[in-house]
Amino acid sequence: KQEVTQIPAALSVPEGENLVLNCSFTDSAIYNLQWFRQDPGKGLTSLLLIQSSQREQTSGRLNASLDKSSGRSTLYIAASQPGDSATYLCAVIARWSTSGTYKYIFGTGTRLKVLA
């Protein structure tokens, strides 16, 4: 059974710091991996989707990498800002063996606080 874990569970950093969030998964048979941002009590905002054939994706100050063989993904946030404060979720996208449809399996999340 696929398990997705995120470390650290919580992180507090001063503004301007570069930081790395980690996501690990137990089964390397995934199709894609996606990072989301979730503000308290709100929905899921997609940040980056990395397809299985890619090793990384970049959007602005965000860079996500994927190493399927080691079961790891990292989200790098450059020059963090107070507005980056949120919970960051990773989700692996795997395939149901029965129907052939796809499912998202979410990680536990990293709660980030960037201090001004």
Next chain:
Amino acid sequence: EPEVTQTPSHQVTQMGQEVILRCVPISNHLYFYWYRQILGQKVEFLVSFYNNEISEKSEIFDDQFSVERPDGSNFTLKIRSTKLEDSAMYFCASSGAGSSYEQYFGPGTRLTVT
């Protein structure tokens, strides 16, 4: 840009009552999903729906839950007799048939059972 919408944004109901959560997926999408997130916990898969039938469901999705696509645009989740532990944020998602397999999530409905 097309987006998934959900109504209501917040629903309060009494234990034992039936609730229907509504979703309008992106118009040309073919696959529909419901997920839930209990406060402070992971987002969990409930059910997927394709071609007017359930394609997969989790162990959470027991007989008190049902899904329906009553017309060409809406996708609903019905909880027949709500329990306190059904209190959660419910997310609808939809996806097309493409190589990215990306699911697009709605803003969620917060269900509070009292």
